[in-house]
Amino acid sequence: MYEGVLQDLIDELARLPGVGPKGAQRIAFHLLAAEPTDVRRLAETMLEMKAKATFCSTCGNVSQAEQCRICADPRRDPTLICVVEEPKDVVAIERTREFRGRYHVLGGAISPLEGIGPDQLRIRELMGRLADGTVVEVILATDPNIEGDATAAYLSRFLRTLDLRVTRLASGLPVGGDLEYADEVTLGRAFAGRRNAGD
Amino acid sequence: MYEGVLQDLIDELARLPGVGPKGAQRIAFHLLAAEPTDVRRLAETMLEMKAKATFCSTCGNVSQAEQCRICADPRRDPTLICVVEEPKDVVAIERTREFRGRYHVLGGAISPLEGIGPDQLRIRELMGRLADGTVVEVILATDPNIEGDATAAYLSRFLRTLDLRVTRLASGLPVGGDLEYADEVTLGRAFAGRRNAGD
Numbered sequence: 259m260y261e262g263v264l265q266d267l268i269d270e271l272a273r274l275p276g277v278g279p280k281g282a283q284r285i286a287f288h289l290l291a292a293e294p295t296d297v298r299r300l301a302e303t304m305l306e307m308k309a310k311a312t313f314c315s316t317c318g319n320v321s322q323a324e325q326c327r328i329c330a331d332p333r334r335d336p337t338l339i340c341v342v343e344e345p346k347d348v349v350a351i352e353r354t355r356e357f358r359g360r361y362h363v364l365g366g367a368i369s370p371l372e373g374i375g376p377d378q379l380r381i382r383e384l385m386g387r388l389a390d391g392t393v394v395e396v397i398l399a400t401d402p403n404i405e406g407d408a409t410a411a412y413l414s415r416f417l418r419t420l421d422l423r424v425t426r427l428a429s430g431l432p433v434g435g436d437l438e439y440a441d442e443v444t445l446g447r448a449f450a451g452r453r454n455a456g457d
Numbered sequence: 458m459y460e461g462v463l464q465d466l467i468d469e470l471a472r473l474p475g476v477g478p479k480g481a482q483r484i485a486f487h488l489l490a491a492e493p494t495d496v497r498r499l500a501e502t503m504l505e506m507k508a509k510a511t512f513c514s515t516c517g518n519v520s521q522a523e524q525c526r527i528c529a530d531p532r533r534d535p536t537l538i539c540v541v542e543e544p545k546d547v548v549a550i551e552r553t554r555e556f557r558g559r560y561h562v563l564g565g566a567i568s569p570l571e572g573i574g575p576d577q578l579r580i581r582e583l584m585g586r587l588a589d590g591t592v593v594e595v596i597l598a599t600d601p602n603i604e605g606d607a608t609a610a611y612l613s614r615f616l617r618t619l620d621l622r623v624t625r626l627a628s629g630l631p632v633g634g635d636l637e638y639a640d641e642v643t644l645g646r647a648f649a650g651r652r653n654a655g656d
Contacts, residue, residue, distance in 0.1 A: 261510075281475050281476075300469045306462050
């Protein structure tokens, strides 16, 4: 609908996830009015990210070097590995400052609907990291949904043969939430996972 | 939270309108996984748009040349000018295929709250286009809201001195809508603008 280059840009932007045609139009007009240096910086940052960002050869997290900052940090506990689906999950857990071990990013969860089986996940790499016996506990921190639970169940069966502790993050009521608004599955899990008061 | 270049890109993307931090993260991971040629094309289209897109010297619409396609088209009726706020409005009206005249893009609407007065709009340019007497009707197609109505009222007072017809787009019930769901202002306007049945 717009002339040449502007429409080309709208078409390109509309392909990005969560943007859509209206959002693409809005961003394109924003860039049209923006300072040329700002637009250039955005385009160059995009190309630089693509050229430099890679994945950590140990944990599979996004990294700018062969090893990510966490795997390269000698202060992180090498006896604990927290298994997550995506790099975003590493960021979420780091934000809690509760975990001082290392991570293993699977690159997704088992999902027959999307055609993702165990072979598409970085499970072989995880087994490789467990081979030398340094790790004493694997924390399964996949998402608390069908795919994440299935992946955790698969992994815990797989890891049972090894001499280590395998744990799963607790499911239950979100802190600060209202009990009456909790969905029945969450409330059911909160019951099943109840602990002695005062622990 | 992410390493170097990825976080830089998330920060840049989060500045775009309607994107926000979560959306920026999602787009950045999409680009991380995308083909390098696709990312390059997006970045280059952005720079090309910035280098080539300009505004039509006649109507103020976005254009790739000194005159936009509509102003340069000899088949468009030179006696009709439709005044709109933004280039998006030109696209919306073109989509109806109802209007075969030309446009004038004001670049916004009068809005004391945002500090936009008549001097910030392309009103002088509009007067220049009306000087030679070719135009017989000016259609005020500013938005049907407070700012758009104020702008239309201002312009119609301004244009009253000239020997031409000044019209405003009809306000009323949207076609395909339900009368009971119409807001009272729209319904009030629909009453005020009622026409003889069968016209």
